[in-house]
Amino acid sequence: MRLLIVNSNTSAFVTAKIADAARAVAAPGTDITALNGLFGAHVIGTRTELAVAEHATVDLLARHAHEADAVLIAVSYDVALRAAREMLDIPVVGITEAALLTACMLGGQIGVVVFGARVLPIYQELVRSYGLQRRVAGWRVVESNAPYAAGDQSQADALTVAAAQSLVTQDHAEVVVLTGAVMAGVPARLQDRIDVPVLDGVSCGVRQAELLAALRPVKPRAGSYARLPQREMSGVGDALAAQFGR
Amino acid sequence: MRLLIVNSNTSAFVTAKIADAARAVAAPGTDITALNGLFGAHVIGTRTELAVAEHATVDLLARHAHEADAVLIAVSYDVALRAAREMLDIPVVGITEAALLTACMLGGQIGVVVFGARVLPIYQELVRSYGLQRRVAGWRVVESNAPYAAGDQSQADALTVAAAQSLVTQDHAEVVVLTGAVMAGVPARLQDRIDVPVLDGVSCGVRQAELLAALRPVKPRAGSYARLPQREMSGVGDALAAQFGR
Amino acid sequence: MRLLIVNSNTSAFVTAKIADAARAVAAPGTDITALNGLFGAHVIGTRTELAVAEHATVDLLARHAHEADAVLIAVSYDVALRAAREMLDIPVVGITEAALLTACMLGGQIGVVVFGARVLPIYQELVRSYGLQRRVAGWRVVESNAPYAAGDQSQADALTVAAAQSLVTQDHAEVVVLTGAVMAGVPARLQDRIDVPVLDGVSCGVRQAELLAALRPVKPRAGSYARLPQREMSGVGDALAAQFGR
Amino acid sequence: MRLLIVNSNTSAFVTAKIADAARAVAAPGTDITALNGLFGAHVIGTRTELAVAEHATVDLLARHAHEADAVLIAVSYDVALRAAREMLDIPVVGITEAALLTACMLGGQIGVVVFGARVLPIYQELVRSYGLQRRVAGWRVVESNAPYAAGDQSQADALTVAAAQSLVTQDHAEVVVLTGAVMAGVPARLQDRIDVPVLDGVSCGVRQAELLAALRPVKPRAGSYARLPQREMSGVGDALAAQFGR
Amino acid sequence: MRLLIVNSNTSAFVTAKIADAARAVAAPGTDITALNGLFGAHVIGTRTELAVAEHATVDLLARHAHEADAVLIAVSYDVALRAAREMLDIPVVGITEAALLTACMLGGQIGVVVFGARVLPIYQELVRSYGLQRRVAGWRVVESNAPYAAGDQSQADALTVAAAQSLVTQDHAEVVVLTGAVMAGVPARLQDRIDVPVLDGVSCGVRQAELLAALRPVKPRAGSYARLPQREMSGVGDALAAQFGR
């Protein structure tokens, strides 16, 4: 199974980290390609960068998804997830949606850790758009940029553990999700210090993408996810324009 | 007051229709400029086109909003509304949000008419994202492309009236919103045949934009709508890139 | 445009304060009349006083609204708002509803400041009745009667600023509404010390009333806001009784 | 136990019907007094009449409730219910709230029958204000004035049965509530023709009032239902004014 | 009226306490029988014990309910409540549901006190299953086993009072429910120290069961509570198997 991972950011550091974590959890027959966005933000952290990344993501998928059996959108805002599901005939998974849905099966209410207060509302809107706010026990913000670079993570780890444990003891969370593609692989490192299961999006997303690829769902023939009709589209990359020319 | 109206579509016909309707309802001192998107769909009708329009909208606003006192996003999906509010220091209004909030003040539950079944779920997601689904009495779909071109509108009008009246009699709607920028000015033509107030987004949006411009709300200094920080951004138009360079 | 402002309280001090603040924000052509209730509470602060004010408000409107183009109910419980919308053929706006809906267009979740713990549940019921609880980030109570009299407001101001900032930093509010008609004009004084836009009901309500008057919505011919039918009504003021005699 | 039943309407016919039905279901030791409102609508059917009835109800209770152990508000809009609970030291029950809560204990989702489309939104707002909309399977409107007068009820009965059965078969209601004080005692007549339990507000309300009187709940010393403080109140009946003079 | 109280626990201490409290509040003509489960947990405190208790409860009811006019399930998880309502032709009440519904009639939002953090999520799921989460102001956990044995209760009482008062002052609860069958009769002892009405499930449940027995609701002939059809059932007690043999 060929899994295309798109990181709509242009930061190669994060993409490499994602790819490593993804390969570490992928099933034996899964072949992973990880790509950066061709334009837009180095690391998305604002609503405006997200607006650009919506375009960058469908542009990138138009160029490369025809060689894949499934797509994982490895930006924790699950950018362009619904558009990608419409545009492509193969399953598309977002890392935050995947982590949340996987968490639902571990039982109980979910605690969510977010990196940076500025983006908290964006995550809350995302979870609400999935209709999953009912499953959220509470939110915690960790202010640290350490995970976005190599180097000592001990302080960021301590903050993350404290946030997670606070969700458990104060908000009665029974599972914790760490948002952010850079959290890929981090739960394994911190799990001993947190009393309930901890999940990250990339680990869950790779597996859910494999699952959906195996399930081979039919392309809808009705509704908002049906194949794109012929449409007039100008000023965009050829591959993307071609999506509307069938 | 200088009001910038952006229609993220590239269709000049719709933009002209919007501009005419906007000028017809604007207050005496309001000076209106209406612009099309520079790239993307002729008329947005799919999720993928919306993803492109997110970028096209912030690109357009980065180029032109510095000359305005308020912005009206005149695509009924309210595309890039939150990003625009973050990026700019002036009020930004979306036509569907404006119509819904205005409808709330006319009392009771709102019936919503949507043009085309394919886009119905997108509008439902939009209304839910505003936390306004509680105010919606029901939805009706009209299948007609007539409003997107000049020519006889009598058949489309009849379908629209029937949809609205069905919302009143079956779903007990007490006010009706016609979605779609092309519905600008249409309520006046149909009101006699519909038993409750009928609103369109452009008429409401122009007025709400004037209202917010007069209110002169402060630019947030905290949260997800605070001024953009300096960020690395590549491969986008200069004006847009410059937004991140302050 | 003739705007009738009714303060269902019998306190002339508050009404004068409202009228001043309203005139300060009204558009040039808006002619404002502000009236007190003829019976009931000096300043409404209990559910029982509200029950009386429901009657006092429709009584007052029956006497005076025929000379107006729109009505603003300037009691922050939006007392008799739905009844007034039914009884009259002109738009009616409530100050708290107006502030909340205006806040929705500034983006994000709303923090609400209430004066007095006793009335907090009443405001929470009000917001819920509008279907807007989803948009509320949190509530804060300020215990101070200072705003209801002339004199030094510095202590009340400090409490209000602290409440608002706590909503921003703790509950991630992205806009703050100060309830209470006596808060008219206060946001301008406090805005510098609060990191997100602060709104009061009178400033928003005057403008929304102007907006609706310009929109000239049709009187519903169906539903719970249709014109009053002939009904037997006894023991009330002549003007009110006459509303049922058409 | 002395139960005061207040019908905020001025119609003696309905009050007599209520009193008969109430006495038929009351426990042996329950002594029932049923009173009409002293001013306002003959039979409440609009929002404006409700606004007047809010006042009429607290006025009536201020005059008579001191001789009672519990109060039943026998207008199906549960008019002034919260105000009465605040003003009095004894339990107060509303007939629609009582029917809904009793229905909850019979299991499953509740079907609600309303008499007249005009008032349907008012009932929907009422149920929502109780936080009970989740328990409602669906609504049906019966258009008939027959129950408000003596005479043949067979046609109204047939419509009511059809509405109830439609709620069972179409909306999967597992219990049905007939709103309207005039439905007092009607379920017994129709139950054989409806496949799930049918309840009316008066029968449930009398019993819930007896239950609460036996429970003897303490008067709150905090919150919005605490005893009325001393307040300035003018232009109202002496008994009502006296409530604020303690 | 013959009331059967089933405590699905096997602990005779708690059952005796329940029976005493029930008889103290029951109406003169109410004859109470209280029974323990025949198998399962001493005192239910985990999800697994609840799963067993579901069976133990319907088993016990199949043996004994034919001699009763109503049933009270006196385990605060309201175990097997819906199954019992289906299986039997007489009313069945759960103590926590009864307390919550009774609390709704005392006005305002409900504070809920739970004994033991481990079971908090189970109660939250229960309240949500009743669609009553909207009425909950907040939750507090008391960690104490004292109520499950004879002996000094002063420390447990102090913790309970503190929890209840915190719900009043912090979460603005206007009525408090103490969960747990062992709280039967406790509110009377603590009410003086808590500012809003305090309810326990057994006191409310006995009365609501009497009320429903007097109401004599018809057995549903449709839906999920209709009489059990003939079904193949093996490996269970004879009385329970016989329920499926009609």
Place this chain on the structure above:
Amino acid sequence: MRLLIVNSNTSAFVTAKIADAARAVAAPGTDITALNGLFGAHVIGTRTELAVAEHATVDLLARHAHEADAVLIAVSYDVALRAAREMLDIPVVGITEAALLTACMLGGQIGVVVFGARVLPIYQELVRSYGLQRRVAGWRVVESNAPYAAGDQSQADALTVAAAQSLVTQDHAEVVVLTGAVMAGVPARLQDRIDVPVLDGVSCGVRQAELLAALRPVKPRAGSYARLPQREMSGVGDALAAQFGR
């Protein structure tokens, strides 16, 4: 990976059907054991049978789950799912939860087909307990027992297709879930005749169980899913009793 599938029914026909379908979709290394409940209903179709099955399921798991790496509860009511998650140290998946969560990743609102009107409310309660009602576009009931036996399925298939297509065209469902363990493998047969992806619980459940087994979530050390404490438990099978003796 060893997957234990428990069908809490005692019907061997359904269990065999489930096991066949499960093996058809399982990954190469997955070793499947499918077991029936030891007591209770032949095929669960009432609330009372479900109460018994709660016990039968934990009893069966206590006997057999120690030899497994994950458990799939293959009764579409997901009976005892939460208890099993608490009792065991390995992942436990319910087929309906698995189908719903998988459906969420295919985008849009979910249509749900239920077999038999009697059980519809039970499924609605289940979905609500997962907090997933927001994702449900609508429900359809098919009345047919054909799937529970060998023989011609063409009529049942036609009803199922009609129900699914009605969900697509009327309720705008964008994915359809067929509830019922006997629907295992049916989607493949019907997909050509339904315009959106169709899922069954067993196919999704096997894969989600494999996914969770690979993920190896830690056993919670806090909350309602933490390992069972030592408890007094009587009158149950030895294996089940032993779960409480650690």
